[in-house]
Amino acid sequence: MVETDDLENLTPEESEALDWVISLQEEGENQTIRQKFNIWLHATEENARAWAKISRVYGGIGETKPAFEDTWRPALNKAASSMVVGQVASGRTVRRRRLYGVTALAASVAVSWFIVGSDVRLFFQADQVTGIGQLRTVSLPDGSTVTLAPRSAIAFTSDAHSRTVRLLQGEAWFDVRHSAEQPFHVVAHDLDVMDVGTKFDVQEAERETEVSVESGVVRVMSVNPPAISEDIVAGQTVAISADHLVRRGNADPTMIAGWRDGVLTVQNRTISDVVEAIRPWHRGLLILSGSRLGNRRVTGVYDLRHPQAAIKALADAYGIKITRISPWLVILSES
Numbered sequence: 001m002v003e004t005d006d007l008e009n010l011t012p013e014e015s016e017a018l019d020w021v022i023s024l025q026e027e028g029e030n031q032t033i034r035q036k037f038n039i040w041l042h043a044t045e046e047n048a049r050a051w052a053k054i055s056r057v058y059g060g061i062g063e064t065k066p067a068f069e070d071t072w073r074p075a076l077n078k079a080a081s082s083m084v085v086g087q088v089a090s091g092r093t094v095r096r097r098r099l100y101g102v103t104a105l106a107a108s109v110a111v112s113w114f115i116v117g118s119d120v121r122l123f124f125q126a127d128q129v130t131g132i133g134q135l136r137t138v139s140l141p142d143g144s145t146v147t148l149a150p151r152s153a154i155a156f157t158s159d160a161h162s163r164t165v166r167l168l169q170g171e172a173w174f175d176v177r178h179s180a181e182q183p184f185h186v187v188a189h190d191l192d193v194m195d196v197g198t199k200f201d202v203q204e205a206e207r208e209t210e211v212s213v214e215s216g217v218v219r220v221m222s223v224n225p226p227a228i229s230e231d232i233v234a235g236q237t238v239a240i241s242a243d244h245l246v247r248r249g250n251a252d253p254t255m256i257a258g259w260r261d262g263v264l265t266v267q268n269r270t271i272s273d274v275v276e277a278i279r280p281w282h283r284g285l286l287i288l289s290g291s292r293l294g295n296r297r298v299t300g301v302y303d304l305r306h307p308q309a310a311i312k313a314l315a316d317a318y319g320i321k322i323t324r325i326s327p328w329l330v331i332l333s334e335s
Contacts (some may be wrong), residue, residue: 007174010325013050016040019330021285126153126168133281133305135260140165143177144184149203149259158182170280171203173214173257187223190240194219196231201257206276208247210239214256238324262305271296274314275332282307284328293320293334 010018021036041047122129130136130148137147140156142163148154153171156163160182165174167188176184178197188202189209198216203209211220211236220238221229226246232238239247251289255265265278272294279286281304288294298318302310311330315322323331 011047017050017054122153127155129153132283145175147173167204173201175199190224191223206237208241212237212256214253264302264304268297268298278307278310287331289333
């Protein structure tokens with residue numbers, strides 16, 4: 001859980017670190033941005049410590065997770081264990097420099113959480129990637145179309161026998177040109193969704209993968225236990241959670257993938273679900289403090305194209321406290 005006390009009364013260096021989080025997320029491939037960040041990071045020990053703190057908090061809300069930890073963690077541990085306790089004043093200076101070096105190393109590792117571990121890694125894996133608040137409709141070589149939600153990524157492959165889209169992150173809506181000789185599959189985490197002539201939505205969320213059918217029929221199969229293989233039709237949904245629980249439901253077909261029009265419609269969903277849906281549209285950190293608040297059930301319609309207004313509407317309707325630490329950081333907590 002994120003402690004919101006960690007984000008209150010930020011120092012000037014910590015506020016700058018928050019700004020760098022956003023810049024690196026949006027322009028991590030820009031070498032000029034990277035160079036300016038490195039200059040700032042190594043300018044003072046306070047900058048390095050501020051970055052390490054903000055990185056820890058940011059990782060703690062589940063936005064990112066360490067990439068290739070087995071590669072960099074031993075080096076970080078080795079560097080930390082190499083620090084020695086000096087017995088004279090000069091030893092304290094050396095120790096301070098070594099501590100700064102380890103802090104900077106930890107900060108450099110944290111950079112990989114945002115850049116190597118997220119958007120850049122997707123850049124190399126994906127054929128199409130969207131940024132914050134960005135929608136994109138893609139025509140595939142077979143004539144099918146895919147609309148990507150913000151902060152989403154897909155990869156497409158095909159051969160004489162099948163067509164496959166891997167949903168690497170986020171959410172996408174599919175309008176498939178059916179072919180019995182070359183079936184169309186969407187693979188997302190534990191689910192393999194096969195088109196039987198349809199329009200449907202697939203969401204790779206933090207806690208579950210969900211399929212919703214707007215028209216036609218899809219066949220949903222699980223890659224891992226629990227084993228499922230079933231057809232779902234227009235207005236039906238099925239989801240598998242991270243702890244392998246299956247959830248089936250119904251939805252108004254006209255409301256499925258409403259994010260294409262910038263609209264989020266929820267009925268009896270958790271506040272965590274709503275916040276997760278708003279995050280890809282929100283420039284900055286949107287933190288939900290407390291599992292009890294996150295588990296509360298809500299119903300409503302929210303304007304995703306104006307995420308600040310959506311956050312306020314959610315808060316006003318359900319008595320949620322909004323704390324704005326900076327233009328880039330919003331914390332939602334119980335009143």
